Amino acid sequence: xxxxxxLTPASMDxxxxxxxxxxxxxxLFIMGFDGTEVTPQIQSLIEKHHLGTILLTAKNLxxxxxxxxxxxxxxxxxxxxxxxxxxxxxxxxxxxxxNSLFDESYIRQFPSAMGVAAxxxxxxxxxxxxxxxxxxxxxxxxxxxxxxxDVLTNVxxxxxxVRSMGDDPEEVSKFGVAFMKGYKDAGLATCGKHFxxxxxxxxxxxxxxVPIITDSLEQLSLSALVPFRxxxxxxxxxxxxxxxxxxxxGVNVMHACLSDQVVDSLLRDDLGFDGVxxxxxxxxxxxxxxxxxxxxxxxxVNAGCDLVLCxxxxxxxEEAIKYLKLGFQDGAITADRIRQSLKRMLRLKATCTNxxxxxxxxGISSLSTLRPEHTALSAEAxxxxxxxxxxxxxxxxxxxxxxxxxxxxxxTPLVKSLPASALSKGGTEGSVMSPGSSTPWGKSVSLMSGxxxxxxxxxxxxxxxxxxxxxxxxxxxxxxxxxxxxxxxxSAIIVVTADANRNLYQNGFTKHAAMICKSQSLxxxxxxxxxxxxxxxxxxxxxxxxxxxxxxxCTYDFTETALQTLVEVxxxxxxxxxxxxxxxxHSRKIHHAKQHWLAESFDEDxxxxxxxxxxxIMEQEGxxxxxxxxxxxxxxxFLLHNSGIEESHYVVRNSSTRSLLGFCCTYFxxxxxxxxxxxxxxxxxxxxxxxxxxxHSRAVRNLLQRGGIKRFQLGSRLPGVFLGIPTNKTMxxxxxxxxxxxxxxxxxLSRPVCSMILRDLxxxxxxxxxxxSMQHAEVEFELxxxxxxxxxxxxxxxxxxxxxxxxxxQLALADQTSCGVIRAxxxxxxxxxxxxxLCSPDASWAEAxxxxxxxxxxxxxxxxxxxxxxxxxxxxxxxxxxxxxxRQVKKQQADAVLLDCVDGDGHFDSLxxxxxxxLHSFEEVSCDAESMSVPG
Numbered sequence: 001x002x003x004x005x006x007l008t009p010a011s012m013d014x015x016x017x018x019x020x021x022x023x024x025x026x027x028l029f030i031m032g033f034d035g036t037e038v039t040p041q042i043q044s045l046i047e048k049h050h051l052g053t054i055l056l057t058a059k060n061l062x063x064x065x066x067x068x069x070x071x072x073x074x075x076x077x078x079x080x081x082x083x084x085x086x087x088x089x090x091x092x093x094x095x096x097x098x099n100s101l102f103d104e105s106y107i108r109q110f111p112s113a114m115g116v117a118a119x120x121x122x123x124x125x126x127x128x129x130x131x132x133x134x135x136x137x138x139x140x141x142x143x144x145x146x147x148x149x150d151v152l153t154n155v156x157x158x159x160x161x162v163r164s165m166g167d168d169p170e171e172v173s174k175f176g177v178a179f180m181k182g183y184k185d186a187g188l189a190t191c192g193k194h195f196x197x198x199x200x201x202x203x204x205x206x207x208x209x210v211p212i213i214t215d216s217l218e219q220l221s222l223s224a225l226v227p228f229r230x231x232x233x234x235x236x237x238x239x240x241x242x243x244x245x246x247x248x249x250g251v252n253v254m255h256a257c258l259s260d261q262v263v264d265s266l267l268r269d270d271l272g273f274d275g276v277x278x279x280x281x282x283x284x285x286x287x288x289x290x291x292x293x294x295x296x297x298x299x300x301v302n303a304g305c306d307l308v309l310c311x312x313x314x315x316x317x318e319e320a321i322k323y324l325k326l327g328f329q330d331g332a333i334t335a336d337r338i339r340q341s342l343k344r345m346l347r348l349k350a351t352c353t354n355x356x357x358x359x360x361x362x363g364i365s366s367l368s369t370l371r372p373e374h375t376a377l378s379a380e381a382x383x384x385x386x387x388x389x390x391x392x393x394x395x396x397x398x399x400x401x402x403x404x405x406x407x408x409x410x411x412t413p414l415v416k417s418l419p420a421s422a423l424s425k426g427g428t429e430g431s432v433m434s435p436g437s438s439t440p441w442g443k444s445v446s447l448m449s450g451x452x453x454x455x456x457x458x459x460x461x462x463x464x465x466x467x468x469x470x471x472x473x474x475x476x477x478x479x480x481x482x483x484x485x486x487x488x489x490x491s492a493i494i495v496v497t498a499d500a501n502r503n504l505y506q507n508g509f510t511k512h513a514a515m516i517c518k519s520q521s522l523x524x525x526x527x528x529x530x531x532x533x534x535x536x537x538x539x540x541x542x543x544x545x546x547x548x549x550x551x552x553x554c555t556y557d558f559t560e561t562a563l564q565t566l567v568e569v570x571x572x573x574x575x576x577x578x579x580x581x582x583x584x585x586h587s588r589k590i591h592h593a594k595q596h597w598l599a600e601s602f603d604e605d606x607x608x609x610x611x612x613x614x615x616x617i618m619e620q621e622g623x624x625x626x627x628x629x630x631x632x633x634x635x636x637x638f639l640l641h642n643s644g645i646e647e648s649h650y651v652v653r654n655s656s657t658r659s660l661l662g663f664c665c666t667y668f669x670x671x672x673x674x675x676x677x678x679x680x681x682x683x684x685x686x687x688x689x690x691x692x693x694x695x696h697s698r699a700v701r702n703l704l705q706r707g708g709i710k711r712f713q714l715g716s717r718l719p720g721v722f723l724g725i726p727t728n729k730t731m732x733x734x735x736x737x738x739x740x741x742x743x744x745x746x747x748x749l750s751r752p753v754c755s756m757i758l759r760d761l762x763x764x765x766x767x768x769x770x771x772x773s774m775q776h777a778e779v780e781f782e783l784x785x786x787x788x789x790x791x792x793x794x795x796x797x798x799x800x801x802x803x804x805x806x807x808x809x810q811l812a813l814a815d816q817t818s819c820g821v822i823r824a825x826x827x828x829x830x831x832x833x834x835x836x837x838l839c840s841p842d843a844s845w846a847e848a849x850x851x852x853x854x855x856x857x858x859x860x861x862x863x864x865x866x867x868x869x870x871x872x873x874x875x876x877x878x879x880x881x882x883x884x885x886x887r888q889v890k891k892q893q894a895d896a897v898l899l900d901c902v903d904g905d906g907h908f909d910s911l912x913x914x915x916x917x918x919l920h921s922f923e924e925v926s927c928d929a930e931s932m933s934v935p936g
Contacts, residue, residue, distance in 0.1 A: 026050025133186025
């Protein structure tokens, strides 16, 4: 393909090269890497796996010149590898404290998003975005991860801070659209973030705990979603959906980006977005540990994400690609779904790149041309953003209250340096060090003490006056004697805070310092307190509402440019015009969530141990005094290995930890052409996340593809774990009935079944009334063993259409040492009119009947009674077969007898009369094959 070719969205989509599904699937990933040069790993992803989008971060970028070369090298590799379209290369460049690319010679520093909003000018926002976009475009970047559209509906405890434009939805929307237009006019594709909002997260503390949105969807719709809705209406190209959880009435989502209720229903259907949706990074610890990268990939794509983000680890990236291909091969992801995302991605690329542009970046020469204009814009923006929230005592400018030779004390917290600071090009995103941090300051250039970060601020203040500037830091240890001595000595105090709402020691330190200043003035009999100014260099909400702090300023970031502008305000060289952004809104709505998980085929070697672990967890979740249906179960319980039964089982697994989140077993009984779902098990900690839905869908889909099925059934007597929907607990029964009804089952037509048990056999005796009635019955009972009785018995059993009955008799006749069949004949003609199976705990198939594996008592099973329709007294015949069975079992010194499956239609009383009690009760649900379909 010629490097000068220009592709339109239509021509991109029509290329036959996209018939190669591996190539198409490569366009569904966005990945990063470590290093400032092309690595073998990223080259392999581009060449071998056709990776279509790359995310660069600060760790990849040293300068504008190096960035230009790196981006060009990446595009050249893609071009030589035969990529039909250039790579989309994305970058975070939010300004303020969040810049991936810093170069003090060629890349200008602009205020943070909230700092720009503080200017009050959407025209300024547009110009800043356009300038940022032109600089990025010059080095080859074609996609910016912005604008941020989060509304701070909870301003006090949010790490997002000044990355947001404020707490007013309309204001955030207005500035967000202005940013977006500026980026677009500079030739970049845009990506709104972080849908549905990172502005009101609750944090539980552990790295494995996912931040949670507790606002209902109606609340989000009326506030947090407003900027996203407006950005969509103005043509935002992409949208990043966050990895946060959502939990409110009717809403339960573990990771928003993996939920089709969030992506497909809310973002696409409700808000009308048809652009590219990007997931949160699947390498985030909470996501990878809770779900696994492989399962997360499948869920993200099925939820509606077009791009799956894997930031850094090559092994994780390969796993994500592998599982997307596996999901496609297994039918969990359709070709149409892949082509849908491919089409969106190609449409985005057509707006921001072509091979001519990608292989010929403007580079340093263009940046040199832009530098004067952008330098002036930077200064204008910072001048307009610095905000004086209060100055009740008219301390500004400081020349009003200080004589030239008086000392000023500067008190600053310990913070991380910013990458956009000329003091530390190698730094990371600015944030406050946690109190008591054990970070070795001397071993990393990106972490610096408060003195170092703010040293230039102190020097700039000193240059403005003849008097000395005293500068020291403060920590979570609060006011020390050295601090108090310096406060006593100085004539004016400047306290710097950075996110004091999240770092409460700063709030306490500042209030304590203010009290000292006030107490000194009272002791001296003065009418005015010692001058003290508080400057927030991050979130303006530190003391925005605390009027006890009489003079309060905000810079919105602590880059060198911001702090230099602050000094000009402090000494009257600049009249500040910035204003605090926004106000807070609230609202409500309820919806239900659904996520798509990859349901893989069960692999006994790989999954048996994990299934045993899951069974143990689930067996222990019930009440202590109530035996679980899973008591005695193991992975072997569900594996029948019977030639008359086709079995297929499925798992949802965390590919990273190899644990099972869910399991489903299915069987096809050839004798009755019955397809059975024998069990759907879901980890109790992963309920309501659609794992069961995904397992059920995979099971039904595969059974329908098999063909030859007459009937579908919920519940199985072989294996005899769940005979149907459990009904022991009323509320759980109702919930399960509703759930299976939503899956397409007609639960209104269920039939009651149960298992029953007779314990303490050594003290049991047959009821005399039943014994007398049996003496008058015109039948003979006998116990037989072995295959030589099979012909007549199996011919009789054919009269039963119940699932698993024929197979049970075949198993019993094949195991003459541990099983037997009691049969009833008419003496006059030898006609077989009734049979029942006896099974000892030593039988080869006893694993399929869990109660037989109870180590606390020896239990035999009486199973599968088949009584001829010609018998008039069904209950009497049933009682006779069971009585003889009990006598035979009692001879074996057994402790208990289990009836593994009893029809509840009128037979319960006749068996209770013998002494049996219900062990577990169920509702068996069945339907014709024609009425079954895969639920959506």
